[in-house]
Structures are given as C-alpha cells and as structure tokens.
Amino acid sequence: MTLNLRAGIVSLAILAAFLLTWHVGTQGSGPTQAMDPEYAKLMGLTATTGKSAMPGPLDVAATIWGHLKDPFYVKGANDKGIGVQLAYSIGRVGLGYLLAVLVAIPVGFLIGMSPLMSRALDPFIQVMKPVSPLAWMPLALYTIKDSGISAIFVIFICSLWPMMINTAFGVASVRKEWLNVARTLQVGPVRRAFTVILPAAAPTILTGMRISIGIAWLVIVAAEMLVGGTGIGYFVWNEWNNLSITNVITSILVIGLVGMTLDQALARAQRLVTFPE
Amino acid sequence: MADEKFISIEGIARRYPAPGGRQTTIFEDLWLPVRRGEFVCMIGHSGCGKTTVLNILAGLDAPSEGVVIVDGQAIEGPSLDRAVIFQGHALLPWRSVLGNVAYAVSSRWRKAPKAEVEERARQAIATVGLAGSEHKRPAELSGGMKQRVGIARALAIEPKILLMDEPFSALDALTRGTLQDEARRVCLERGQTTFMITHDVDEAMYLADRIVLMTNGPGAKVAEIVENPLSKDRSRTDLHKHPRYYGLRNHLIDFLVTRSRTFRDAPPEGYDPRRPPVVRPGEEVSSEWRMASGDAAEPWRLAGE
Numbered sequence: 001m002t003l004n005l006r007a008g009i010v011s012l013a014i015l016a017a018f019l020l021t022w023h024v025g026t027q028g029s030g031p032t033q034a035m036d037p038e039y040a041k042l043m044g045l046t047a048t049t050g051k052s053a054m055p056g057p058l059d060v061a062a063t064i065w066g067h068l069k070d071p072f073y074v075k076g077a078n079d080k081g082i083g084v085q086l087a088y089s090i091g092r093v094g095l096g097y098l099l100a101v102l103v104a105i106p107v108g109f110l111i112g113m114s115p116l117m118s119r120a121l122d123p124f125i126q127v128m129k130p131v132s133p134l135a136w137m138p139l140a141l142y143t144i145k146d147s148g149i150s151a152i153f154v155i156f157i158c159s160l161w162p163m164m165i166n167t168a169f170g171v172a173s174v175r176k177e178w179l180n181v182a183r184t185l186q187v188g189p190v191r192r193a194f195t196v197i198l199p200a201a202a203p204t205i206l207t208g209m210r211i212s213i214g215i216a217w218l219v220i221v222a223a224e225m226l227v228g229g230t231g232i233g234y235f236v237w238n239e240w241n242n243l244s245i246t247n248v249i250t251s252i253l254v255i256g257l258v259g260m261t262l263d264q265a266l267a268r269a270q271r272l273v274t275f276p277e
Numbered sequence: 278m279a280d281e282k283f284i285s286i287e288g289i290a291r292r293y294p295a296p297g298g299r300q301t302t303i304f305e306d307l308w309l310p311v312r313r314g315e316f317v318c319m320i321g322h323s324g325c326g327k328t329t330v331l332n333i334l335a336g337l338d339a340p341s342e343g344v345v346i347v348d349g350q351a352i353e354g355p356s357l358d359r360a361v362i363f364q365g366h367a368l369l370p371w372r373s374v375l376g377n378v379a380y381a382v383s384s385r386w387r388k389a390p391k392a393e394v395e396e397r398a399r400q401a402i403a404t405v406g407l408a409g410s411e412h413k414r415p416a417e418l419s420g421g422m423k424q425r426v427g428i429a430r431a432l433a434i435e436p437k438i439l440l441m442d443e444p445f446s447a448l449d450a451l452t453r454g455t456l457q458d459e460a461r462r463v464c465l466e467r468g469q470t471t472f473m474i475t476h477d478v479d480e481a482m483y484l485a486d487r488i489v490l491m492t493n494g495p496g497a498k499v500a501e502i503v504e505n506p507l508s509k510d511r512s513r514t515d516l517h518k519h520p521r522y523y524g525l526r527n528h529l530i531d532f533l534v535t536r537s538r539t540f541r542d543a544p545p546e547g548y549d550p551r552r553p554p555v556v557r558p559g560e561e562v563s564s565e566w567r568m569a570s571g572d573a574a575e576p577w578r579l580a581g582e
Binding site: 175177178180181183184185186187195196199200273275276277 | 335336337355356357359360361363365367369370371380381384385414415416434
C-alpha cells in the first residue's frame with residue numbers, strides 16, 4: 001500500500017469520526033420541562049424539543065445540495081445564490097490582486113535593483129506592512145465613496161506587501177555570476193531584466209504572489225462583512241442575521257475550497273517557473 | 278609589435294579601504310605583456326589577486342591604478358571580444374544547453390536570424406563534444422559537462438581573448454584531464470589568445486606557453502615569467518617523460534613553496550616590476566647539448582625529441 005493510499009484512508013477515517021461526533025452531538029435530548037404552551041409556541045421547536053440550534057451534518061448536506069442545484073439564482077437584493085455571491089468575491093479579489101501585481105512587481109524590481117531605493121522605501125514598507133488592511137477601510141470609503149471599490153482597494157493594499165517584498169528580495173539575490181554572464185555578454189539593462197533577473201527571481205516572486213492571494217482571500221470575507229451588499233463575506237453575515245447556521249457552515253466550507261483552489265493554482269504556476277540547480 | 282603586446286597590462290594596482298582609514302594593496306605595479314595567440318597561465322597563492330587581475334581583464338572590475346590595453350584599446354568595461362569561462366560554470370539553470378549557448382550567440386550577433394544563432398550554437402556545442410545534449414538542462418549534466426557548456430558558450434562568440442578563472446578546479450581528476458585536453462586542442466586549433474588563472478602546477482605546465490608567477494599578497498607583483506620549455510606537441514600522458522619536465526616543475530613548486538614569499542619581501546638585485554625577468558627553467562640540463570647543436574632559438578623543440 002502506498003503512503004498516499006494509507007494517508008487517504010486515515011483522512012477518510014478522521015472525516016467519518018468527525019461527522020459522527022457532530023451528528024451525535026447535535027441530536028435532540030428529548031422533550032424539556034413542561035412550559036406554558038404560549039411560551040413554547042414563542043420559543044419554537046428548538047427550545048421545546050431540546051434539539052440544538054446547531055445543525056447536524058445531514059442538515060448541512062441538504063443545504064449544500066440545495067445550493068448546488070441552483071447556485072446562481074437572484075431573487076432580490078438580499079437573496080442571491082451562493083454562486084453569485086462567490087463570483088462577486090472572486091471578482092473583487094481578482095481585480096484588487098491584479099492591480100497589486102501591476103504595482104508590486106515593478107516597484108519590487110526597482111527596490112531590488114537599487115540599494116538606494118531599497119533603503120529609502122524601507123521605512124514606509126515597514127510601517128505599512130503590519131497595518132491590518134481593514135484599517136484602511138474608513139479612509140477608502142471616505143475618499144472613494146463606493147463600498148464595492150473600497151473592498152477592491154483593501155484587497156489591493158493587503159496583496160501589495162508580500163509581493164513587493166518578495167520581488168525585491170528575489171531580484172536583489174540573483175546570483176552575481178549570472179549577472180556577470182550578462183555583463184560580459186554586454187547585455188543591455190532591459191534585456192538583462194527580462195532574460196536573467198526575471199527568470200532567476202521568478203520562483204521567489206511567485207512565492208510572494210502565493211502568500212498574497214492567501215491573504216487577499218482571508219481579507220475579502222471580513223471586508224465584505226463590513227461593506228455589505230454582495231459577496232461571500234456578506235452572505236455569511238446575512239445568514240448569521242437570519243440565524244441560518246447551516247448556511248454559515250456551508251459558506252465556511254465553500255470559502256475553504258475556493259481558497260485552496262486559488263493557492264493550488266499559484267503553486268502550479270510556481271512549479272512552472274522553478275528551475276532545478 | 279601589436280602581436281607582441283596584444284594584451285598589455287600596464288602598472289595596474291588594486292587597493293581596498295581597510296579599517297583605520299588605511300588601504301590594503303592586493304597587488305601593485307603589475308606589468309605584463311601577452312602575445313597574440315599565446316596561452317598564458319597565472320599562478321600564485323590565494324590572496325595574491327589573481328582573480329581580480331582576470332576580472333579586470335574581463336572588464337568586470339576596474340584597477341585602482343594603471344590601465345590594461347587590448348589590441349590598442351584601453352579596457353573600459355566588459356566586451357564581447359573577451360569571453361570569460363567562470364570557475365563555477367555560471368550557466369543559466371532555466372535555459373537548456375542550447376539556450377545557454379544561443380543566449381551568448383544572440384548577444385554577439387544581435388540581428389542574426391534565429392536559424393543562424395542556433396546553427397552557431399550547435400557548432401560550438403559540437404566542438405566541446407556535447408552534440409546530442411542540446412536540449413538538456415544544466416541540472417541534468419555532470420560537473421564536467423556543465424563546464425564544457427561554459428567553454429562552448431565562451432567559444433561561440435569567437436572572442437579575441439579567452440579568460441579562464443580556475444575553470445577545472447572543481448572537477449575530479451579524470452574529468453579535469455579530458456577537459457584540459459579539449460581546451461588545449463581548441464585553443465591550438467584556433468590560435469586562441471588565452472589567459473588562465475590556476476593554482477595547479479601540472480595544469481599550467483601542460484597548457485601554458487608562458488607561466489606568470491605572482492608573489493604572495495598583499496602587495497603582490499609579477500615575480501617571473503616562465504617560458505614553458507616543453508615541446509609544443511606535448512601530450513598530457515607523456516609530459517613527465519620530457520627531459521625538462523622536472524626542472525620546470527621543481528622551479529614552479531620551489532617558487533610556490535618558498536620564493537613566492539621571499540621574493541616579495543626581498544626582491545633580487547636589479548628586479549624591475551615593469552620588466553619581470555623571463556626564465557626558462559630546465560635549461561641547464563641540456564645546455565651542453567644546445568651549445569653543441571648551436572641552436573639557441575628553439576632549444577626546447579630539439580631537446581624534446
């Protein structure tokens with residue numbers, strides 16, 4: 001039996017144990033003490049039968065199935081399919097992230113190639129980097145005056161730093177002998193940037209991009225809870241207000257799956273540019 | 278005259294700032310002419326600035342004083358006329374063998390069509406015996422093969438001067454031997470002017486027409502220029518059978534063991550760094566014979582046979 005197969009079996013066993021515990025844990029414990037029928041009516045089934053408000057795995061499975069059957073419905077502003085909400089979130093992350101790539105990689109190149117700029121910009125980066133991206137939200141709302149674009153800005157700002165720092169590091173640590181090869185061949189600065197520095201730094205740059213997409217996906221949920229309207233983050237908060245724990249759990253699962261997919265896509269891209277030495 | 282002083286190192290020095298506001302002089306007052314088509318090896322201990330001299334020749338480093346003139350022009354930075362074979366092969370790992378060599382070729386002939394670039398690259402690869410490995414990545418090659426690609430890349434741009442910085446020192450003895458053979462064959466065939474740094478006495482004796490001996494650093498100078506007395510058609514396997522072999526070898530070893538230090542501290546009477554003495558060790562072994570034959574112009578050629 002290969003290691004992968006054995007690991008798969010253990011994974012399934014853990015999943016089964018978890019689902020079973022969950023199922024047993026959320027079972028009703030029979031009728032509770034007698035109460036005034038009026039009051040019982042008010043409290044609803046969960047209180048009177050002793051059944052927990054926490055849904056069991058079967059309830060969640062049923063909800064997921066419901067979402068899967070019709071993920072893209074739109075029935076008004078506050079009732080959109082989970083697919084539509086996800087599409088909003090992915091769109092915002094994609095746009096903010098793309099803008100960050102366009103800024104971070106050239107600026108990172110500049111910092112990596114120029115010791116002067118590296119030192120000059122370092123204090124700004126060091127101060128900006130630890131700021132929670134959500135702290136930018138009020139400023140963004142005030143200046144941009146559009147909650148959707150503000151969310152995109154927050155994604156932009158949180159994706160920026162890891163990419164910029166990694167690009168600068170990758171560019172600054174290109175092996176000197178490779179640069180000397182380019183110098184002895186009298187390769188011009190632009191050609192050198194694209195034929196030596198970029199390929200040499202690409203694995204490090206992709207590492208930064210992978211960290212960034214992870215952070216962006218973490219932040220979008222919080223950002224959308226704040227700005228509201230659309231998106232998976234808003235969906236989670238809206239379902240909490242609806243006290244639909246099944247939908248909240250479903251969202252958690254979906255958020256995790258999408259995050260994993262994004263990470264895997266960048267991991268694959270990283271493998272493409274990695275060279276064995 | 279241009280052929281006699283194809284490369285002319287004229288009074289170069291390299292100094293680095295040292296703690297306490299002072300300067301450390303790695304080498305100074307270094308003069309050396311190199312003839313066109315000649316194979317010159319520079320030998321010296323670590324710290325005498327050999328690699329710095331080579332980097333100055335390559336244009337990767339600049340001397341603190343003095344100039345180097347190549348073919349009538351002072352060196353001002355790197356040039357495609359001077360190809361470097363680096364100690365650590367310095368291949369670009371994301372490019373194939375062909376890609377690495379073609380990169381150099383397309384830098385040399387910028388407007389050349391792709392087919393021509395590839396053709397030249399393939400030729401250079403074939404010259405070093407790597408035909409068939411064009412599409413391999415450097416990571417798939419052995420150390421010796423990587424250095425062959427390094428040689429192919431340098432040769433492909435048809436440089437006026439080939440600069441080698443201990444190119445074979447990281448290889449095992451067998452591979453080193455074959456690569457020395459290849460390097461010698463190619464350089465002889467092309468009449469390639471070559472300047473090589475080494476600390477391997479046997480390598481210098483086999484490859485070089487002249488061997489430049491550096492004193493120890495700091496403050497290193499050229500102590501002597503040794504004319505290689507071994508016959509031009511020498512081969513690596515019967516080198517040691519040559520009558521001048523031990524005379525030459527002893528001279529070089531003796532220099533490295535003791536004279537490299539004593540020479541710097543107490544240079545012999547009449548030593549002029551502008552004209553380092555040219556010696557031809559092992560001469561006395563056959564001086565009698567040479568006097569008899571009356572041939573003083575190329576005594577090594579006759580003595581070798």
